[in-house]
Amino acid sequence: MARAIQLAWRGRYSTHPNPRVGCVIARGDLVLGEGWHERAGEAHAEVRALSQAGPDARGATAYVTLEPCSHFGRTPPCSRALIDAGVARVVVASEDPNPTVSGRGLQQLRDAGIRVKDGVLREEAAKLNPGFLKRMRSGRPWVRLKIASSLDGRTAMASGESKWITGAESRSDVQRLRAMSDAILTGVNTVLVDDPSLTVRRNELGNIGQATEPSRQPLRLIADRDARTPPTAKILQGGDVHLFCSEEALSTGPAQDLSALGVTLNGVGWQDSGVNLGQLLDRLGELGVNELLVEAGPTLAGGFIVEGLVDELWLYQAPIFLGSEGRPTARLPFNDMCEKIEWLVTDRRQLGVDTRLILTPKVLAPNLSAVD
Amino acid sequence: MARAIQLAWRGRYSTHPNPRVGCVIARGDLVLGEGWHERAGEAHAEVRALSQAGPDARGATAYVTLEPCSHFGRTPPCSRALIDAGVARVVVASEDPNPTVSGRGLQQLRDAGIRVKDGVLREEAAKLNPGFLKRMRSGRPWVRLKIASSLDGRTAMASGESKWITGAESRSDVQRLRAMSDAILTGVNTVLVDDPSLTVRRNELGNIGQATEPSRQPLRLIADRDARTPPTAKILQGGDVHLFCSEEALSTGPAQDLSALGVTLNGVGWQDSGVNLGQLLDRLGELGVNELLVEAGPTLAGGFIVEGLVDELWLYQAPIFLGSEGRPTARLPFNDMCEKIEWLVTDRRQLGVDTRLILTPKVLAPNLSAVD
Numbered sequence: 091m092a093r094a095i096q097l098a099w100r101g102r103y104s105t106h107p108n109p110r111v112g113c114v115i116a117r118g119d120l121v122l123g124e125g126w127h128e129r130a131g132e133a134h135a136e137v138r139a140l141s142q143a144g145p146d147a148r149g150a151t152a153y154v155t156l157e158p159c160s161h162f163g164r165t166p167p168c169s170r171a172l173i174d175a176g177v178a179r180v181v182v183a184s185e186d187p188n189p190t191v192s193g194r195g196l197q198q199l200r201d202a203g204i205r206v207k208d209g210v211l212r213e214e215a216a217k218l219n220p221g222f223l224k225r226m227r228s229g230r231p232w233v234r235l236k237i238a239s240s241l242d243g244r245t246a247m248a249s250g251e252s253k254w255i256t257g258a259e260s261r262s263d264v265q266r267l268r269a270m271s272d273a274i275l276t277g278v279n280t281v282l283v284d285d286p287s288l289t290v291r292r293n294e295l296g297n298i299g300q301a302t303e304p305s306r307q308p309l310r311l312i313a314d315r316d317a318r319t320p321p322t323a324k325i326l327q328g329g330d331v332h333l334f335c336s337e338e339a340l341s342t343g344p345a346q347d348l349s350a351l352g353v354t355l356n357g358v359g360w361q362d363s364g365v366n367l368g369q370l371l372d373r374l375g376e377l378g379v380n381e382l383l384v385e386a387g388p389t390l391a392g393g394f395i396v397e398g399l400v401d402e403l404w405l406y407q408a409p410i411f412l413g414s415e416g417r418p419t420a421r422l423p424f425n426d427m428c429e430k431i432e433w434l435v436t437d438r439r440q441l442g443v444d445t446r447l448i449l450t451p452k453v454l455a456p457n458l459s460a461v462d
Numbered sequence: 463m464a465r466a467i468q469l470a471w472r473g474r475y476s477t478h479p480n481p482r483v484g485c486v487i488a489r490g491d492l493v494l495g496e497g498w499h500e501r502a503g504e505a506h507a508e509v510r511a512l513s514q515a516g517p518d519a520r521g522a523t524a525y526v527t528l529e530p531c532s533h534f535g536r537t538p539p540c541s542r543a544l545i546d547a548g549v550a551r552v553v554v555a556s557e558d559p560n561p562t563v564s565g566r567g568l569q570q571l572r573d574a575g576i577r578v579k580d581g582v583l584r585e586e587a588a589k590l591n592p593g594f595l596k597r598m599r600s601g602r603p604w605v606r607l608k609i610a611s612s613l614d615g616r617t618a619m620a621s622g623e624s625k626w627i628t629g630a631e632s633r634s635d636v637q638r639l640r641a642m643s644d645a646i647l648t649g650v651n652t653v654l655v656d657d658p659s660l661t662v663r664r665n666e667l668g669n670i671g672q673a674t675e676p677s678r679q680p681l682r683l684i685a686d687r688d689a690r691t692p693p694t695a696k697i698l699q700g701g702d703v704h705l706f707c708s709e710e711a712l713s714t715g716p717a718q719d720l721s722a723l724g725v726t727l728n729g730v731g732w733q734d735s736g737v738n739l740g741q742l743l744d745r746l747g748e749l750g751v752n753e754l755l756v757e758a759g760p761t762l763a764g765g766f767i768v769e770g771l772v773d774e775l776w777l778y779q780a781p782i783f784l785g786s787e788g789r790p791t792a793r794l795p796f797n798d799m800c801e802k803i804e805w806l807v808t809d810r811r812q813l814g815v816d817t818r819l820i821l822t823p824k825v826l827a828p829n830l831s832a833v834d
Contacts, residue, residue, distance in 0.1 A: 241777060241805070241819070242791035243615015251799045388786065395783065405613060409821060411767065411803040413796030414760065419614035424785030427623045431783040433613070435815060443807060445817075447613070449781060 091183055091211045094153045097126040097135070098218050103269040103304040104129050107378035109222040113139040114153045115146075115177070122146045128302045134159070136168040140175045148176035155215045157186040157208075160195035169198040179205040183215030187226035220401065221272065221380025229375040231382040235394055236267060237419055238406040244416030245388065250283040252417075259442035260406045262296040267404060269295060269304045271383035273332075273374060276325070277364075277390040278314035287324040288385065309379065313365045313390060317345035317355075326351060332377075334370055336360045364393050371399065392421035395431055403433065403449040406441070463555055463583045466525045469498040469507070470590050475641040475676040476501050479750035481594040485511040486525045487518075487549070494518045500674045506531070508540040512547045520548035527587045529558040529580075532567040541570040551577040555587030559598035592773065593644065593752030601747040603754040605771055607763055608639060609791055610778040616788030617760065622655040624789075631814035632778045634668040639776060641667060641676045643755035645704075645746060648697070649736075649762040650686035659696040660757065681751065685737045685762060689717035691725075698723055704749075706742055708732045736765050743771065764793035767803055775805065775821040778813070 091114075098112030105111075105127050113135035115123040123146075125138025133141075136158055140147050158168035158180070172180060180199050185208060186192045196206050216223060221232035238256045239245050246252035254261070268274060269290045276288060288310050295304075307329035312319055317339045325331060326348075337357035339345050349355050356373055359366035374382060384394055394400050424430065433449035440446075463486075470484030477483075477499050485507035487495040495518075497510025505513075508530055512519050530540035530552070544552060552571050557580060558564045568578050588595060593604035610628045611617045618624035626633070640646060641662045648660060660682050667676075679701035684691055689711045697703060698720075709729035711717050721727050728745055731738035746754055756766055766772050796802065805821035812818075 239615070240802070241615070241779075241821075242794070243611070243613070247797065247799055249797070253799075392786070407613075409805040409807050409819075411792065411794055411805075412799075413794035413801065413803075414764070414790035414792065415795055415797065418786035420783065420786065422614070422783055422785035423787055425619065425621070425787065427619055427625075427784075429785065430612070433781040433783070435781050435817075438812070438817070440810070445807075445810065445819075447781075447817075449613075 091153045091155070091181060092214075093121070093124070094135075094155050095183070095211060095214055095218065097124055098155045098215075100126050100301045101128055102301055103266075103298065104302040106130070106272045106380055107222075109156055109219040109380075111135040111154065111156045111218075113155070115139045115143040115150050116153065117146070117150045122150055129305055131164045134165055134168050137165070137171050140171055143175075149178045151179040151181060152177045153181045153210075155183045155218060157182050157184065157192070158195040158199070159186070160191065160198050167195070167198075169195040172199060173202040173204065177204060179207070181207045181210050183210055184208075184212045187223045189226075219380070221382075224401070225375050225378075225380050230371040231272065231374050231379040232401050233371070233382050233384060233394065233399055234267070234271070234402045234404055235384045235391055235400045236264060236404045236406070237391060238264075238408070239419050240408055240410045240412040240416070242411040242413070242416075243419045244412035245419060246417040247412060248415045248417065250417075252284065255410070255412070256406045256408045256444050257442040260408070260444045260446065262294055263441055263446065264406070265290055265294045266296065266298065268308055268383060269298075271308045271381045272379040273309035273311050273377075273381075274383045274385055275311040275313065275390075276384075277386045278312055278318050279389070280385075280387050281312060281314070281319050281323050281325055283387075285324050286385070287327065289328055308383070309377070311374070313370070313386075315339060315360050315365070317342060317348060319348060319353075321347055321351055326353060330354070332356055334358050334365055334373075364389060367393055367397055367399055388418050388421040391419075395420055396422060398451065398453070400451060402436075403447075405447045405449060407445045407447070409443050463525045463527070463553060464586070465493070465496070466507075466527050467555070467583060467586055467590065469496055470527045470587075472498050472673050473500055474673055475638075475670065476674040478502070478644045478752055479594075481528055481591040483507040483526065483528045483590075485527070487511045487515040487522050488525065489518070489522045494522055501677055503536045506537055506540050509537070509543050512543055515547075521550045523551040523553060524549045525553045525582075527555045527590060529554050529556065529564070530567040530571070531558070532563065532570050539567070539570075541567040544571060545574040545576065549576060551579070553579045553582050555582055556580075556584045559595045561598075591752070593754075596773070597747050597750075597752050602743040603644065603746050603751040604773050605743070605754050605756060605766060606639070606643070606774045606776055607756045607766055607772045608636060608776045608778070609763060610636075610780070611791050612780055612782045612784040612788070614783040614785070614788075615791045616784035617791060618789040619784060620787045620789065622789070624656070627782070627784070628778045628780045628816050629814040632780070632816045632818065634666055635813055635818065636778070637662055637666045638668065638670065640680055640755060641670075643680045643753045644751040645681035645683050645749075645753075646755045646757055647683040647685065647762075648756075649758045650684055650690050651761070652757075652759050653684060653686070653691050653695050653697055655759075657696050658757075659699065661700055680755070681749070683746070685742070685758075687711060687732050687737070689714060689720060689727075691720060693719055693723055698725065702726070704728055706730050706737055706745075736761060739765055739769055739771055760790050760793040763791075767792055768794060770823065770825070772823060774808075775819075777819045777821060779817045779819070781815050
C-alpha cells in the first residue's frame, strides 16, 4: 500500500478534478503491475495496473489507495475490471468519501467472492486528496493560504513593493504549490498593485521527479466587487479566469467588457469586510475545485483566517527585516491576547535561506492540541 | 583540542569577566589531566589540568583553547606553570586577543624550549568567547538582541500585553541566555509597562549539564533618559543595576533617589532617537561587560539594528498570529526595499512548538554572503 500511495503522488499535478489514486497488483512480495491515475478522462490506476499485470492478475492481490469506483463515468467501473481480471483479494486504504457511492465498490467486489480489506494506511492515503475528500464531504475546497513574509512579519513595503522577499527556491516551491492547486484566488488590489499572472511556469517548476507533467493552468479567481480588473491585466492571459463581483456589478460595463474577454462572471454577496467567503467557497465546490490556493493581500488573507476558513497556511519566511512601516502578514484587528490565532506546525523546512512552515489551525486538530 | 573546547564550555555561565578556557594534558591518546576555568579569581584551566596530571605532565602535551597568560593577575602566569611542569609541547587554539599581551605567553614557552603550535581549531575556540575577544579588540561588548514574537511579527498587543507569547521551553532557553550574559539592557518603557526582574532564576534554568552553576546575577542596565524608573521596580531588586540617563538628569531628585537605593548612575548622550548607543557600549566595555543581552521594546531594539550594532539576533517565534494591531518586532522606519536588513541564519531549532533562530547581520560576514 505504501508503494501504491507513492505511485498515486505522481498524479499530484495532473488528476484534477479527480482524486490521486495508485494501485499495485502483487502476489506475495512479487509486484505484477503498477498504475496510477494521470489525468481525468484517462485510465484509472486499477486499469493501468491490471493491464501491466496481464493474465498474472488472476488470483493476485490488488492494493488500491481509494475504493474502486462502481459506476460508469468517463471510464468503465474499476470494480468490474478487478472482478473480470480474477483478482482474489483487494486491499483498500479508504472508502470513497462521496456518501452516495461510499462502500458500493467494495460491496460489488465482495458480492463477486473477492476478499476485501479496508482502512490500510488510511491516514497516509488521505493526505493524497485533502481537497477531493473535503469537497465530497462538505461541498467546499481545501483552502491553502500562502504568505511570503519577512521575519518581522511584513509582506511588502508600505508602497506595495514586494519583489522579491523570498529567494528562488521558495518561489520555485510556490510554483509547485500552484501546480498542485485546482484554482488560485487573489483580490483586485493585488491585481492592481502587483499585476501577477498567477500561472504555473514550467521552467520555474524545478524537478518534479516522476510526477506527471501539469496538463493545464489552475483556474484564476479574482475577488473584485466592482469589476475593476483592467482588461490588460496579466492574470487574464493564458487560461480560465473567474471574477467574483457583486450582483449589482454583473451588468455594468466593466464587467461586461471582462466577460467579452472570456472571463466568467460570478455574482456573490459582499459585506464591509469583503466578499462573502462562505458563498465563494460553495461556488468553487460546485465548479469542482478540490484544492484552492489563496495568494492575496493582507485583507483577503485576514478574512480567511478570521473566519476560520484556512485549512493550511504555507508561510515562507525570508531572513530579512522589512521594517515596521511595511504591510502586515494579514489584516487581523485584534485588541486582546485571547483573540490570537494559534497554529500547529505540521512541517518546517529550509528552502535556500528561507524557512517554509506549513501550519494548520490548532482548533481543527483537537487530538494533536491535547498533547500540547 | 576538541575536548579542551568542550571543557571550556562548562564555564559558560560563570567565568565573566574572564574568558572561558579549557585545557587537556595528554601523552598520545592518553589523557593525563583536564581542567577548565570556573570563576574569576579561581585557578585557570592550565593549572587545574596540570594539578590533575601531577608528575606525569613532564614530557606531555598541553592543549589549551587560549594562549596561556604570561602575567601576574589574580593568579600566577600559566606559561610559568606549564614550564615548571616540564611539558614538552603546547598546542593552542588562539592567541590572546589583547594586542599588548598577544604572543607573549607563547614566546615565553618557546624561550623555555617548549614546542608550540598555534591556530588549532581556532574558529571553534573563538565561539567560546565572542564577547571577550570583541572587547579586547574594540573595547565594546558582543551584543545579542533577543526578540520573542509571533509568526506575524508582533511582540505584544497594542496595549502592551505580552504574557506569554512563547512557550516554557523558549522562556527557559532565555534564562540560559541571560545566564551566559554579563549584562542585560532594557529601556525604561519596558520597566514601566512590564516591570520585569530580568534575573536568572535557577529553577527556570533547566538542565545545564556539567556547566558550573552561575555565580552571580548579570548586571541589569536601564536606558532611562529622565530617570523615570520607579524605586519599586522589580529590576532594582537582587543585584547590581546601572542607569544610563542624560547628563542633565544625573543631579535630579529621581536620579538621586535611585542612587540612594544602590543604582549606579551613568550620564550619557541622548538624541531624538534615544540613547547614544556607541557611548553606552564604550562604557559597558570599560565596565568589563563581554556579552550584552538586549531585551527591550521595539524602539531600543530598532536602534541597535539600524545602527548596525547587533552581533547576534536571537529570535524566538511562537506559532501564533497576534494580529496587525500588535507591536512590531522592532521599530524600523524603512520606506524603500533597499533599506531592508538582511540576516544570515546561523542556527535554527525547535523549542517546544516555537522556533529559535540565531541570526547575524549579513554585511558582517562577507565570506558567507559571497556564497548566497
